[in-house]
Amino acid sequence: MPQAFQNPPPYGPRLKIVFLNSLSAVREFRSSHQWFMPVLLTLALMVTMVCSLLIGAYPMSFWRAGDITLSLTLPWAWPEEATWPLMELAVIQMIRLPRVLLATVAGMALGLSGAALQGLMRNPLVGPDLVGVSSGAALGGVFAIMFYWTGAAVVAMAFLGGLLALGGTFGLAKLARSADGIGLILSGIFVGAFCVSGVCLGLFLADDHQMSQIVHWIMGYLNEASPETVWLLTGPTIFGGSVLMLLRWRLNLLSLGDVDAFSMGIRVRSLRLVIIAMVSLIVAAQVSVSGVIGWVGLVVPHCARTLVGPDHRRLLPASAVLGGLFVLLIDDFSRVVLRSDVATGTLTALIGTPFICFLFWRKRNKGWIHD
Amino acid sequence: MIFIHRLLRELIWFGPFAGVFFLALALFRQGPIFPKPGQARTIIDAAGENVAITQPFQGFIPGWHLFDVLQKTHRPEALAKVGVNHGWLTERLSVLYWVYPGLNPGAFSDDLESILAHDRGYVYLARPEVKRFGLAAPTIMPSGRPPDAEDTMFTMVRVLNDIADQSGQGQFIIESFKLEKALVEAGVEIELTGVLPPPERRPRTLAMVCPDGEWTRLWGSGMADLKLGLTDISDGMSAAGRESDAERILYMNPDFIILRVGTAEVFLRDPRWQGLEAVRRRRVYSNITDLNGYTYDLDNIPGAYRWLAELVYPDLLQPRLRGILRAHYLNSYQFYLNDFYLDYLLQLDLNGGSSGYNRFERHS
Numbered sequence: 001m002p003q004a005f006q007n008p009p010p011y012g013p014r015l016k017i018v019f020l021n022s023l024s025a026v027r028e029f030r031s032s033h034q035w036f037m038p039v040l041l042t043l044a045l046m047v048t049m050v051c052s053l054l055i056g057a058y059p060m061s062f063w064r065a066g067d068i069t070l071s072l073t074l075p076w077a078w079p080e081e082a083t084w085p086l087m088e089l090a091v092i093q094m095i096r097l098p099r100v101l102l103a104t105v106a107g108m109a110l111g112l113s114g115a116a117l118q119g120l121m122r123n124p125l126v127g128p129d130l131v132g133v134s135s136g137a138a139l140g141g142v143f144a145i146m147f148y149w150t151g152a153a154v155v156a157m158a159f160l161g162g163l164l165a166l167g168g169t170f171g172l173a174k175l176a177r178s179a180d181g182i183g184l185i186l187s188g189i190f191v192g193a194f195c196v197s198g199v200c201l202g203l204f205l206a207d208d209h210q211m212s213q214i215v216h217w218i219m220g221y222l223n224e225a226s227p228e229t230v231w232l233l234t235g236p237t238i239f240g241g242s243v244l245m246l247l248r249w250r251l252n253l254l255s256l257g258d259v260d261a262f263s264m265g266i267r268v269r270s271l272r273l274v275i276i277a278m279v280s281l282i283v284a285a286q287v288s289v290s291g292v293i294g295w296v297g298l299v300v301p302h303c304a305r306t307l308v309g310p311d312h313r314r315l316l317p318a319s320a321v322l323g324g325l326f327v328l329l330i331d332d333f334s335r336v337v338l339r340s341d342v343a344t345g346t347l348t349a350l351i352g353t354p355f356i357c358f359l360f361w362r363k364r365n366k367g368w369i370h371d
Numbered sequence: 372m373i374f375i376h377r378l379l380r381e382l383i384w385f386g387p388f389a390g391v392f393f394l395a396l397a398l399f400r401q402g403p404i405f406p407k408p409g410q411a412r413t414i415i416d417a418a419g420e421n422v423a424i425t426q427p428f429q430g431f432i433p434g435w436h437l438f439d440v441l442q443k444t445h446r447p448e449a450l451a452k453v454g455v456n457h458g459w460l461t462e463r464l465s466v467l468y469w470v471y472p473g474l475n476p477g478a479f480s481d482d483l484e485s486i487l488a489h490d491r492g493y494v495y496l497a498r499p500e501v502k503r504f505g506l507a508a509p510t511i512m513p514s515g516r517p518p519d520a521e522d523t524m525f526t527m528v529r530v531l532n533d534i535a536d537q538s539g540q541g542q543f544i545i546e547s548f549k550l551e552k553a554l555v556e557a558g559v560e561i562e563l564t565g566v567l568p569p570p571e572r573r574p575r576t577l578a579m580v581c582p583d584g585e586w587t588r589l590w591g592s593g594m595a596d597l598k599l600g601l602t603d604i605s606d607g608m609s610a611a612g613r614e615s616d617a618e619r620i621l622y623m624n625p626d627f628i629i630l631r632v633g634t635a636e637v638f639l640r641d642p643r644w645q646g647l648e649a650v651r652r653r654r655v656y657s658n659i660t661d662l663n664g665y666t667y668d669l670d671n672i673p674g675a676y677r678w679l680a681e682l683v684y685p686d687l688l689q690p691r692l693r694g695i696l697r698a699h700y701l702n703s704y705q706f707y708l709n710d711f712y713l714d715y716l717l718q719l720d721l722n723g724g725s726s727g728y729n730r731f732e733r734h735s
Contacts, residue, residue, distance in 0.1 A: 034380055042386040049394060057484035072397040086403040087487055090504055094402055095483055101395050108391070227398040234395055241388070317384040324391070339482060 037308055041321040045104070048328055052100045055336050058091045068092045098225040102233065102289065103331040103344070104324040106222070107296055109237045109286045111323020113279040114297025115304065115316050116244050119251040120275050121184055124305075127298030128283045131188035134294065135195035136165020137280075137287035142202040142214055155232060159284035165191050166276050220291035220345025222331050229289040236285035240278040244316060247275065251312040293345045295352025296323050302359055405505025408491060414533040416509035417526045424507050424534055429492035431534070439511065440496070442669045443528045445544060445703060447471040449535045451493050466716055470706045494534050509534065524548075524669055544703070548669055551699060555673040556598065559680045559688065566687050567600050574683045575602045577625035577649075578658075579616070599680050617643060624648050627683055628655045634721045653726040656682060657718050674699065678717075681730060690730045692717070 054065040068089055071078045082089075114127045121131075128134050140161020144154040172187035203214055250271055253261045258268045286293070304318040327344065330351070334342045411423040430451035433440045440450055486495070487504055495501050495508040502508045511530045513523055525545050532541025567573070604623045621644075628649045630638060635655045644650045659671060659678055668675070674696045681688045693713050700708045708716070710733050722728040 035383055038383045038386055042390060045387050046390045046394075049391070057482055058488050072400055073394060086405055087504065089403045090405075091484055091487060093397070093400065094503070095487075097394075097397060101391070101398070104391055105395075108388075230395060230398060234392075238388075238392070245385070313381070314384065317387065321387045324387070335482070339485070341482065 037314070037318065041307075041318060041325075045321050045325055045328075048325055048332075049100055049104060052103075052328060052332050053092055053096050055332065056091065056096055057336070057339055058088070058095075060088050060091065064088060065092060072097065098227055098230050099222055099331065099335070100328065101230045102225040103222050103328045105230065105233050105237055106286050106290045106293060107300075107323040107325065107327030108320040109233065109241070109282045109323070110293060110296035110327070111300040111304070111319040111321070112237075112241055112244060112316055113282045114323070115301040115312070115319035116248075116251065116275055116279055117297070118301050119255055119312050119315070120272060120279075122255055122257075123184060124302065125185055125298075126188065127295070128279065129192070129292065129294040130185060130298060132165040132169045132191035132195060133162045133280055133283045134287055134292045135192040135199070136168075137162035137284040138218060138292050139165070139195040139198040139202075140284070141217065141288050142199050145210055145213055145217075146202055146206060151228075151232070155236070155285055155288040158288040159236075159281055161195070162280040162284040162287070163277065165195055166280050170272075170276065217291040218345075219343035220293040220348070221341065222290050222344050223341045225290075233285050233289045236281045240282040240285075241320065243274065243278045244282075247271065248312045248316045251275070251316070255310075255312070291343075291345060293327065293348050295348050295356070296327060299352040299355050300326055302356075408505075412536065414509065414530065416511065417513045417530050418510040420510070422507050422509040422534075424494060424536075425491045427492055428494070428534070428536060429490050430494070431496055431531075432486075432489075432493050432498075433496045439527055440531060441467050441471070443524070443541075443544065444531045444535050444537070445540065446535055446537065466700075466708075466712060469712060470700065470704045507534075528669070544669070547703060548673075551702075552673045552676070555677050555695060558691070559677065560598070562688050563599075563680075563684065567684075570600070573600045573602060574626045575604045575623075576627040576629065576683065577603070577605050577620065577623065578629045578631055579605070579620065599683065601679075601683060620644075621646065626652075626654060629679070630655065630657050633657065635725045636721065636723065639724055653724060654682075656725050656728065657721040659716065659718055670699065670703070678731075682727065685727045685730060692731055693733070 050069060053069045054062055064084055065088075067079070068084060069092060071082060072093055110128060113133075117126050117128065117131060117133075118124050137158040138161070140157040140159070141154050143161070144150075144157035149157065168191045169184065169187045172190065173184040176183045176187065199214070199218065203211055206214055250261075250266055253264050253266050254268065254271065256264075261268050261271075283297075300323040301315065301319045304315055304322050307322075308314040308318040327348065330347045331344055334340070334344065334347060407423055408425040410426040412426060412428075413421050413423050416422050428449075430449050431440050432451045437450070441447060483500065486498065486501060487506075491506060493506075495506060496511055499508050499510075509530060511527050513526055528541045528544050529538075532538055532544070604625050605619075624647055626649055628638070628647070635657045638644060638655050639650055639653060649655055659675055674692060677692050677695055681690060681692060696713060696716060697708045700706045714720075714733070717731045719728070719732060
């Protein structure tokens with residue numbers, strides 16, 4: 001064997017240097033062009049949403065679908081004399097538009113709340129489903145279904161359930177004197193397990209109609225999108241999201257630790273309560289209209305962090321946009337490629353779990369567990 | 372200037388939210404209003420609502436109602452060649468597939484957009500949500516469970532045949548059913564007159580589902596209402612879970628067990644049930660139909676009545692069931708059930724080990 005093959009040149013370290021150089025170039029570009037990432041993400045989201053409106057099972061030309069979409073979104077008449085069939089207009093306006101919006105807003109809600117929770121708890125391992133909020137909201141919603149309540153009552157009960165579950169998780173972790181590390185995750189698992197058992201009890205007691213409703217709901221479906229469900233989710237998400245967006249710079253201070261944050265004038269206890277309430281509101285609204293869609297709130301902030309860094313002023317909105325993109329693309333895949341209503345929650349878990357496993361392996365646990 | 376620059380840098384992150392909100396405003400636009408079809412007939416459905424059926428009528432897209440369309444219209448060509456490929460129904464309907472050999476329904480994607488791509492002449496029996504797109508989706512079964520299952524069947528017969536524009540055929544099916552049922556009941560009554568045992572010695576029967584699976588469950592059978600003098604020992608009980616129901620069944624110790632789902636052979640082998648009187652005497656039978664179940668089996672109800680009567684009073688009744696079933700298929704479908712079809716319909720293979728079931732075999 002030639003000498004050169006027996007002792008290959010050390011390409012590995014060289015490649016690593018090139019890679020690190022390019023990463024630092026990206027970081028440099030990002031810091032000097034801070035408008036670039038928000039514009040890119042906004043464009044990506046809007047283009048994906050519009051493209052999602054143009055594709056589906058109904059046989060319709062791309063240009064016709066584009067015309068109809070324009071006519072729906074522009075404030076003026078487009079075109080002057082619309083000539084498309086009513087059914088095509090109905091497909092875009094009554095089927096695709098609510099579904100695309102529901103998927104996007106649900107993803108945004110989960111991404112935003114996941115990033116906020118991770119900042120609040122100084123732990124990148126938490127997400128709405130890992131700290132019991134989703135299970136609590138599901139339990140509250142099941143309770144409402146068992147009493148044949150509908151609409152806002154389901155949202156209210158889901159909110160109450162989510163709030164109580166998150167409060168319980170936090171309280172339990174405090175009692176165990178481990179409020180920001182593995183203790184918090186364990187508390188979330190305990191509270192989540194309790195809520196899941198409540199949901200199972202509800203399933204046992206439910207009649208056939210309630211049971212199918214509950215199962216449908218727990219699995220996380222977007223196929224019952226309607227203007228009502230979109231607004232039922234968008235209202236709380238806008239309100240809660242606005243509060244979180246306004247508080248996002250305080251989250252940066254909170255991530256320094258309670259003592260440092262307090263020394264900088266932050267009322268830590270009140271801030272925590274407000275953030276918990278807003279996250280619960282957002283997650284409850286999401287769970288109440290589209291069921292439990294897991295892993296988005298955990299995985300998406302990690303992706304956002306690689307794009308915009310750990311600063312919560314950028315991390316929160318970036319997580320929201322990436323969450324919206326992620327759920328929308330998954331729903332498009334289910335709707336257009338699979339042509340069946342596979343539960344969105346199932347698909348997000350199928351993709352999210354390997355991804356978080358990969359991150360777990362790559363980071364070798366660094367920075368994930370404080371205790 | 373620096374302040375404005377910083378403000379813009381912050382505000383730019385609100386862009387995506389504004390975009391989504393802007394798009395969501397499109398939801399407030401007036402939705403399309405579908406005009407009534409130009410050529411249409413109007414029928415009244417089971418909910419009492421007027422439903423316009425676009426002409427020409429292209430067929431039913433039945434969902435779970437495949438069984439109903441075949442049995443209650445006797446018109447397989449009214450079935451659309453889409454959306455009726457349901458595995459277990461296909462298996463249950465084997466006899467009707469033999470009756471209609473040309474019936475070869477294919478599968479189709481049943482998402483809403485695919486449905487809307489079809490011709491407007493189709494009628495959707497299980498998709499009420501398509502009403503808002505101006506499509507015909509009549510209710511064919513009265514809401515809730517009515518006290519009389521026959522009323523439900525007759526309503527379905529009327530609505531389905533009205534949709535298929537053959538009201539006369541609907542009336543014929545109803546009258547034939549009534550006549551056939553009355554004849555079978557009268558036949559049993561005559562043969563049992565004066566020979567029925569006293570009430571305290573009459574059979575205690577039980578209906579249940581899935582004995583060989585994970586879901587043993589009591590099932591109200593309505594057998595007590597069949598004028599056969601039977602005592603339905605699970606009457607008024609509701610399922611309480613696998614173990615609880617199993618214990619209740621062992622405690623009640625019925626004389627006869629009718630399995631709605633599951634095979635008698637497996638039940639008879641199950642060690643759990645070996646202490647039961649019905650098992651010791653091998654009086655466990657796989658049901659040939661639903662006497663009062665959720666499918667409202669129009670074809671088999673008269674035959675099932677005779678089936679049950681012959682099983683519980685084997686010494687008092689003559690074996691006539693094969694002839695009754697053969698006459699029914701000949702009358703309703705002009706189809707001669709040969710012995711192979713009859714053996715299948717009577718589920719001889721599932722009940723081979725049950726006591727007295729050989730009375731239904733060809734030689735009897």
